[in-house]
Structures are given as structure tokens and as C-alpha cells.
Amino acid sequence: MPTPADTTIRPRTALKAARHTTHPVAWWGWALLLATAAGRTANPWLLLLIVAVAGLVVTWCRGSEPWSGAYRVFLVIGLSAIAVRMAFYIVFGGSDGPTVLFSLPSATLPEWAAGFRLGGDVTAEGALAAAYDGLRLATLLVCVGAANALASPRRLLRSVPAALYEVSVAVVVALSVAPQLVESVGRVRRARALRGNTSRTPANLMRTVVSPVLHDALDRSLALAAAMASRGYGRSAGIPVPARRATSAALLIGLIGLCAGAYALLSAATPAPLAWTTVACSAAVSAFGIAFASKRVPHTRYRPDRFGWRDWAIVASGAAAVVGTVLSGILEPAALWPATNPLAVPDLPMWAAGGILLATAPALLAPSSRGGTP
Amino acid sequence: MTTEPEPRPSDPPGTSEATEPDASSPSATRDEATGPAQSPVAAPRPAVRWKAAVALTLAAGFGLVAMSWPLLAAPGGALTETSSGPWLFALLLPLVTAVVLLQLTDGGLDARAVAMLGVLSAVVAAVRPFGAGAAGVETVFFLLILAGRVFGPGFGFILGCTGLFASALLTGGVGPWLPYQMFAAAFVALGAGLLPRTPETGTGRTTELAILAVYAAFSSLLYGLLLNLSFWPFAITHGNLAYVPGGGFGENLSRLLAYSLATSLGWDIGRAITTVALVLLTGPLLMRVMRRAARRANWV
Numbered sequence: 001m002p003t004p005a006d007t008t009i010r011p012r013t014a015l016k017a018a019r020h021t022t023h024p025v026a027w028w029g030w031a032l033l034l035a036t037a038a039g040r041t042a043n044p045w046l047l048l049l050i051v052a053v054a055g056l057v058v059t060w061c062r063g064s065e066p067w068s069g070a071y072r073v074f075l076v077i078g079l080s081a082i083a084v085r086m087a088f089y090i091v092f093g094g095s096d097g098p099t100v101l102f103s104l105p106s107a108t109l110p111e112w113a114a115g116f117r118l119g120g121d122v123t124a125e126g127a128l129a130a131a132y133d134g135l136r137l138a139t140l141l142v143c144v145g146a147a148n149a150l151a152s153p154r155r156l157l158r159s160v161p162a163a164l165y166e167v168s169v170a171v172v173v174a175l176s177v178a179p180q181l182v183e184s185v186g187r188v189r190r191a192r193a194l195r196g197n198t199s200r201t202p203a204n205l206m207r208t209v210v211s212p213v214l215h216d217a218l219d220r221s222l223a224l225a226a227a228m229a230s231r232g233y234g235r236s237a238g239i240p241v242p243a244r245r246a247t248s249a250a251l252l253i254g255l256i257g258l259c260a261g262a263y264a265l266l267s268a269a270t271p272a273p274l275a276w277t278t279v280a281c282s283a284a285v286s287a288f289g290i291a292f293a294s295k296r297v298p299h300t301r302y303r304p305d306r307f308g309w310r311d312w313a314i315v316a317s318g319a320a321a322v323v324g325t326v327l328s329g330i331l332e333p334a335a336l337w338p339a340t341n342p343l344a345v346p347d348l349p350m351w352a353a354g355g356i357l358l359a360t361a362p363a364l365l366a367p368s369s370r371g372g373t374p
Numbered sequence: 375m376t377t378e379p380e381p382r383p384s385d386p387p388g389t390s391e392a393t394e395p396d397a398s399s400p401s402a403t404r405d406e407a408t409g410p411a412q413s414p415v416a417a418p419r420p421a422v423r424w425k426a427a428v429a430l431t432l433a434a435g436f437g438l439v440a441m442s443w444p445l446l447a448a449p450g451g452a453l454t455e456t457s458s459g460p461w462l463f464a465l466l467l468p469l470v471t472a473v474v475l476l477q478l479t480d481g482g483l484d485a486r487a488v489a490m491l492g493v494l495s496a497v498v499a500a501v502r503p504f505g506a507g508a509a510g511v512e513t514v515f516f517l518l519i520l521a522g523r524v525f526g527p528g529f530g531f532i533l534g535c536t537g538l539f540a541s542a543l544l545t546g547g548v549g550p551w552l553p554y555q556m557f558a559a560a561f562v563a564l565g566a567g568l569l570p571r572t573p574e575t576g577t578g579r580t581t582e583l584a585i586l587a588v589y590a591a592f593s594s595l596l597y598g599l600l601l602n603l604s605f606w607p608f609a610i611t612h613g614n615l616a617y618v619p620g621g622g623f624g625e626n627l628s629r630l631l632a633y634s635l636a637t638s639l640g641w642d643i644g645r646a647i648t649t650v651a652l653v654l655l656t657g658p659l660l661m662r663v664m665r666r667a668a669r670r671a672n673w674v
């Protein structure tokens with residue numbers, strides 16, 4: 001957490017560093033690859049290592065923006081996921097073993113209510129399996145939290161395909177209007193207090209606070225629309241009809257293919273390779289449609305966000321973690337999914353651990369946007 | 375009145391080098407009662423409408439599969455043999471959403487629709503934290519339902535997406551659950567826009583409110599169940615409540631119901647009650663405000 005002392009010097013350094021900071025897509029790629037690695041194992045050492053690596057990179061590379069505290073929030077959510085998982089195990093049971101820790105009074109639900117047993121013996125083996133499972137979910141959440149803490153949402157929004165220009169403009173408008181709403185509520189309430197209205201009944205609040213704030217916001221949106229229109233907003237011209245038709249066709253074909261692929265994945269009648277190929281091809285066609293539509297949109301970019309070698313290196317370091325887990329899965333599969341019955345201290349798979357340690361590379365590659373030295 | 379929230383040049387993903395400002399030309403065929411409304415799709419090329427409808431239908435089918443695959447996957451199917459199902463769909467859903475949004479906005483949303491979307495998304499993002507304590511997004515639904523009703527299904531769909539996206543960006547809540555939430559919320563708002571019309575009379579308005587309340591209860595329960603379903607294979611993997619890969623429909627359905635009962639039924643019911651209450655309490659006022667804005671947006 002920043003101390004008050006360094007808030008005074010931050011603005012200049014942050015501005016300077018903003019030109020070189022990592023692309024948000026690179027952070028998301030890195031975090032999702034790390035999460036993929038976490039999804040491929042239940043080994044507690046590896047999972048804790050992933051949490052540690054994510055935490056290290058976050059403390060090293062995060063800025064001082066409002067969202068930078070997300071890692072801690074997600075850490076708390078992850079811990080509660082473990083707690084919930086344990087509570088599930090204790091109440092609803094799970095895998096069993098010989099080492100009984102304690103017994104709860106048990107009841108078996110009747111057959112029409114799924115015939116589950118509630119309560120009963122709580123074993124060390126079962127509790128350990130539940131803890132590993134909860135830890136895996138918590139690690140996934142922590143990886144997402146790391147991405148939230150590291151990637152700037154506004155810059156992420158700039159990576160939205162150009163074809164979705166209007167929609168992303170709407171989101172940008174939303175992001176800048178939301179703080180004004182808070183200010184608007186304050187203004188309306190002050191005016192209300194000055195008029196001597198201190199009633200706290202919901203009906204009165206609705207009429208004298210909510211309604212004016214909403215009217216204000218919607219009127220403001222009309223003013224904004226007029227401003228946008230007068231500055232030449234709008235882009236529908238200049239796209240030839242054949243191009244438009246081709247885009248539409250590609251998008252619809254891709255969508256139909258995705259539906260067919262999803263159906264093929266579900267049914268047992270279709271061979272798996274065919275189903276996966278259908279899904280992959282139609283996803284590619286849809287992506288092509290979006291890319292094609294983006295190309296046709298006449299627009300310029302102000303200070304384009306380049307995806308440089310650093311960004312590629314960060315994604316590659318995340319991929320190293322996945323490669324490590326895959327190698328371990330081939331060479332030492334038992335260590336990736338440690339047995340909990342009989343109880344044993346799990347081994348540390350070397351390949352996977354090495355790959356995950358490589359994922360700390362961003363701590364060295366990405367300059368801290370706080371301007372401090374790492 | 376405060377200053378205009380003019381998007382700064384560095385913000386939008388691409389600052390458009392102005393082409394033709396034809397967005398400001400009022401289109402003569404707008405329905406006075408529901409404003410621009412009716413559909414942002416309306417702008418210059420009405421011919422795209424059927425494509426947007428087809429895309430929406432296909433996307434609804436895909437979304438249903440993406441959320442309920444644990445129930446639908448047949449034993450021996452490709453999905454039951456891997457653990458990648460949720461990830462696959464979490465990656466494909468944004469693509470499908472983008473395709474649908476592209477079809478809906480094909481031909482350009484006009485400036486009024488964009489500004490209205492932005493402001494309403496900001497309202498969604500602002501009220502969302504009030505419900506974050508106990509029951510997820512329940513303070514958002516009444517707004518989506520009312521806005522979908524007033525501004526029409528197409529606008530509702532886009533608003534569901536942009537509203538939840540903006541609120542996730544503001545609160546740092548982007549994650550694998552976001553595509554599912556956006557998609558489901560978009561369809562909640564879309565459904566509200568498809569509800570039957572009622573006359574502009576006193577009884578008509580009461581009927582409208584009653585229809586919306588019933589729809590609110592139904593859609594919040596369904597939303598809870600579907601989101602539960604999408605996260606279920608992640609949340610728990612052993613024991614009586616866990617998803618059994620290849621377990622078949624009956625087996626997994628009873629497990630899912632038990633899981634819902636044990637985890638989220640209280641929340642889902644809470645969400646349904648709060649949404650219905652908010653729709654009934656704020657509906658008349660909010661719909662009046664939004665209809666006024668829709669009328670004014672006709673650029674008189």
C-alpha cells in the first residue's frame with residue numbers, strides 16, 4: 001500500500017511511466033495462462049507457488065490506481081471459497097477415509113430428495129481432499145484478481161475491436177458519467193436540505209432525490225448526444241454494400257457453426273475431433289468477421305497501444321507455467337494429482353514448479369508504474 | 375446542469391475521423407411513444423433487422439448450451455471427457471456476444487442511442503454495489519427490465535452488456551463469470567422488451583406493471599439457476615453435490631437441485647423478491663422519466 005509520503009511525487013513519475021507500461025491484454029494473457037496451469041493440478045505446493053508468484057508480480061508491477069487493490073480483495077474471496085468448500089464437505093460429505101477426526105450426527109435424506117447423507121464422520125482424508133479442491137478454486141480466483149489489479153480497464157477498453165466502436169463509446173461514457181452521478185446525488189440532496197425537506201420516507205426520497213437525479217442524467221445524455229452529433233459523430237457511410245454483406249454472412253455462418261459445434265460437443269454421436277474442429281473453425285470464421293468489419297471502419301487511433309516484445313515475453317512467461325504443468329502431467333502425473341488416501345505429504349513436481357517460477361519474469365520485465373525501483 | 379461528459383480523445387478505442395454526421399438527421403418513422411427506442415437497430419438500414427434477429431436467436435441457443443452443458447452433455451460426448459468445458463464456453467461467449475452486438479449495431483447506432491446507453495449503463499454501475507452485499511446483482515435487474523421495456527429489446531440487450539461490463543470495470547470485478555453475467559442480463563433486458571404492449575390508459579399501465587412484476591420474478595429465478603449452473607462444475611468437484619461428468623441428465627439434475635437448495639436458493643429468492651418490489655415501487659416513476667427522455671430524444 002502506498003504511504004501518504006509517496007503520493008506527493010507520484011503524478012509526474014506515473015505520467016512518465018504510463019507511456020511504457022505493459023499492455024493490459026498481456027497481463028490478462030499472463031494471468032489466464034497461470035490460471036490454466038492452476039486448473040491442471042491439485043498439488044498444494046504448486047497452487048501456493050502460483051499464488052505467491054501472482055502476489056509477487058502484483059506487488060512489483062501494479063500501479064497506484066483505484067483497481068490496484070483488487071488482488072487483496074480476490075485473495076479474501078479465495079480464502080472464503082476454501083472455507084465454503086470445507087463447510088460443504090463437513091455438511092454434505094465427500095470422499096472418505098479411515099482416519100476419523102470427529103463425528104457429527106448424521107441424517108439421510110429420503111430417496112425423493114436425492115437420498116443424500118448429511119453430517120456423519122469427518123475424516124482427515126476427506127477434509128484434505130476438500131482443502132486441495134478449495135485451494136485450486138482459490139488459486140484461479142487469485143489469478144483473476146492479479147489481472148484485475150495489473151491491467152488498466154480503460155486501456156483494456158481500447159483493445160475492443162474497432163467494429164464495436166459504438167458499444168465501447170457507450171462504456172466509456174458510462175465510466176465517465178458514473179462519478180458525476182454521485183456528485184449529482186450530493187447536489188440534489190443539498191438543494192433538498194436547503195429547502196428544508198428532511199423527510200426520510202422512501203416515497204419522498206424517490207420523488208425528491210431519485211427522480212431529479214435521473215432526469216438530470218438523462219437530460220445530460222441528450223446534451224452529450226447533441227455534442228457528439230455536432231462534432232461529426234457517426235460512421236455509417238463509406239462501407240460498400242458487398243463488404244457489409246460479406247461481414248454479415250461471415251458472422252452468421254460463424255454463429256451457426258458455433259451452435260452446431262456446441263451441439264456436437266454435447267452429443268455422444270459425433271466423434272470428438274470433428275466436434276472440436278467445428279468449434280475451432282466457426283470461432284475462427286466469427287473472429288475473421290469481426291476483424292474484417294473492424295478493418296472497414298474508417299477510424300484513427302490516438303496513441304495506439306502497441307503490443308511490444310515485453311508484452312510477448314510476459315505472455316510467454318505465463319505459457320511457460322502451462323508448459324511446465326503439461327510436461328509434469330506426462331512425466332510425473334501422480335505428483336500433479338496427489339493422493340489423499342492414504343495421507344501423505346505430496347511431492348513437488350519439478351517441471352511444473354520450474355515453469356511456474358519462470359512466470360515471475362514480468363517482475364523483472366515490466367517497469368513498475370509507480371516509478372520506484374523494484 | 376453540470377458540464378458535458380465529453381469523452382476525451384484518449385479514451386475511445388478509436389476516435390472517429392468524422393465521416394458523415396448523418397446521425398443527427400431525425401428519421402421520420404419513429405414511434406412517438408417509445409422513442410429512439412424502438413430499436414437502435416433502426417438507424418439507416420432497416421434491412422439488417424432480420425439478421426440481428428437471427429443472430430440473437432442463435433446466440434440464445436448457444437448461451438443456453440454454454441450455461442447448461444453440465445446437464446445436457448450426453449455420456450460419452452466430447453465434453454464429458456475433458457475438464458475444459460467451462461473454460462471453453464467462457465472464452466467463446468465473449469465472441470458470440472461481440473458477434474451479436476456487431477449485428478445489432480450494424481449500420482451504426484446514432485449518437486442519441488449511444489449517449490443514452492452510456493448514461494443508463496452508468497446508472498446500472500452506480501446502483502450495482504448496493505446489492506453486492508447479499509444477493510449478487512439484484513439491484514440491477516429492475517433497471518434493466520424497465521429500460522428494456524421502455525427502449526425496446528435491441529437497446530435492452532446492448533444495455534445489459536454495457537451496464538454489467540462498465541460496472542465490472544469500475545469495481546475491478548472482471549473475471550470468467552463476466553461473460554455469463556453479461557449474456558444472461560442482456561437476455562433479461564431483451565425479454566422485457568418483447569413483452570406484449572399495453573394501452574396507454576390507467577388499467578393498461580397497471581396491467582403493464584403486473585406483467586413486468588411477474589416477468590421480474592421469473593427472470594430473476596431463471597438467471598440465478600443458469601448462473602449457478604455455469605459455475606457449478608467449478609465450485610465443487612467431490613461429494614454428493616458435485617457435477618458428475620457423463621452422469622446423465624437425471625443424475626445431474628437432482629444433484630444440481632440439491633446444490634442450488636444448499637447454496638443459492640435463498641439468494642435467488644431474495645433477488646426475485648427485491649426485483650419485484652423495486653419494479654413495483656419504482657416502475658411508474660422510472661418509466662415516466664425514461665419515456666420522457668425517449669420522447670425528447672426525437673430531436674424536436
